[in-house]
Amino acid sequence: MNEGAKVIGKSTGPVREIRINPIVPSQSVLVATARSMRPKKEEPPAPHDARPHVDACPFCRGNEMRTPPPIAQVPANDDWQLRIVENLYPVLGDDRENPHFAFGLQQTIDGYGRHEVIIDHSSHGIRVHEMSEEHLVLLLSTYRGRMETLYHSNDRLKYVLVFKNFGPAAGASIGHTHSQIIAMPVVPDNVQAEVRNSSAYYQASHRCIFCSLIDEALTFEATLYDRGSGEVRRTISVGQFVIERSERFVAIKPFASRYEWEVHILPLAHGADFLDANPEDLVDLARMFRRTMARLNDVLGGVQYNFFLHSLPHGGEYAGCAPSYHWHIEICPRTSIPTGFELGSGLFVNTLCPEDAAERLRNVLLRG
Ligand SMILES: [Zn+2]
Ligand SMILES: [Zn+2]
Ligand SMILES: [Zn+2]
Numbered sequence: 001m002n003e004g005a006k007v008i009g010k011s012t013g014p015v016r017e018i019r020i021n022p023i024v025p026s027q028s029v030l031v032a033t034a035r036s037m038r039p040k041k042e043e044p045p046a047p048h049d050a051r052p053h054v055d056a057c058p059f060c061r062g063n064e065m066r067t068p069p070p071i072a073q074v075p076a077n078d079d080w081q082l083r084i085v086e087n088l089y090p091v092l093g094d095d096r097e098n099p100h101f102a103f104g105l106q107q108t109i110d111g112y113g114r115h116e117v118i119i120d121h122s123s124h125g126i127r128v129h130e131m132s133e134e135h136l137v138l139l140l141s142t143y144r145g146r147m148e149t150l151y152h153s154n155d156r157l158k159y160v161l162v163f164k165n166f167g168p169a170a171g172a173s174i175g176h177t178h179s180q181i182i183a184m185p186v187v188p189d190n191v192q193a194e195v196r197n198s199s200a201y202y203q204a205s206h207r208c209i210f211c212s213l214i215d216e217a218l219t220f221e222a223t224l225y226d227r228g229s230g231e232v233r234r235t236i237s238v239g240q241f242v243i244e245r246s247e248r249f250v251a252i253k254p255f256a257s258r259y260e261w262e263v264h265i266l267p268l269a270h271g272a273d274f275l276d277a278n279p280e281d282l283v284d285l286a287r288m289f290r291r292t293m294a295r296l297n298d299v300l301g302g303v304q305y306n307f308f309l310h311s312l313p314h315g316g317e318y319a320g321c322a323p324s325y326h327w328h329i330e331i332c333p334r335t336s337i338p339t340g341f342e343l344g345s346g347l348f349v350n351t352l353c354p355e356d357a358a359e360r361l362r363n364v365l366l367r368g
Pocket of ligand 2: 208209210211212269270271324325326
């Protein structure tokens with residue numbers, strides 16, 4: 001290899017480069033792997049509380065009176081497997097009763113919305129990779145069902161965000177496994193940016209950028225040779241970002257991963273709206289989700305993470321974006337605390353080369 005040779009992904013030395021997010025270019029990431037350059041504080045894995053029942057926990061069976069009345073409970077008896085309740089401390093509610101004061105440039109919009117908690121499982125300390133696939137199908141169908149109901153409940157709701165915080169480093173205030181749903185009157189900025197940029201790409205190329213990235217990840221491999229000497233100048237194997245592919249989904253390590261162990265799961269067939277996922281899709285997704293979480297758990301020895309579901313916002317102005325937007329799940333393990341550099345610059349710093357992380361995740365031996 002000559003001097004300029006570079007094999008992407010085989011980090012023979014420290015990597016330091018700014019990677020542009022292909023979908024949202026303003027969200028770039030500094031990949032800096034040398035220890036001396038790490039401007040962040042590493043978070044040690046938190047001890048996991050595996051107890052199936054905790055007397056003091058408001059989400060455990062037998063303590064149902066400590067939550068608001070359930071919106072739904074499956075099955076609808078004392079042996080429930082999953083419950084949906086209003087959040088006791090909602091970030092959004094119906095604020096029309098408390099008109100606010102707006103002056104000059106300091107305008108606000110009514111905080112109309114809904115905030116619900118899904119108690120994912122009756123077992124307090126169970127983790128996603130320990131849940132049965134049948135249970136995960138129930139959980140995913142519940143997300144889908146609540147999103148549908150909430151979108152239809154009020155025209156002022158523009159986006160229904162499903163997310164999960166797991167572990168104290170991810171901001172979970174209650175140890176019992178749970179997810180949250182916030183129906184909001186605005187589309188979150190990051191979803192808006194994905195929708196807008198993918199739509200612009202579609203205008204130019206008539207292709208969905210997410211589909212293009214999946215195709216690239218599954219097929220693209222290239223070796224560049226030096227014209228003079230004939231030596232290998234650079235080997236690019238975009239396939240090294242793929243962690244796993246199933247019949248209907250793919251788990252990918254984003255090229256410009258903001259978090260060291262960030263993984264995205266996307267349907268292989270184009271679809272903008274998670275509500276269009278059919279029951280067979282959810283069975284395959286449940287398996288992919290469980291396996292991905294098992295890989296992360298194995299590599300990290302206990303994973304604390306945020307999980308977000310990104311799907312096409314509802315409302316007339318987004319209807320035209322169905323060909324260009326592609327729903328997906330973002331799993332963001334929290335292994336460090338952002339410091340002033342990240343917060344002040346808005347530039348994420350990733351101290352692990354995404355290709356190396358993908359390889360380690362791919363190499364985890366899974367049982368089942
Ligand atoms: Zn509990
Ligand atoms: Zn697509
Ligand atoms: Zn997204």
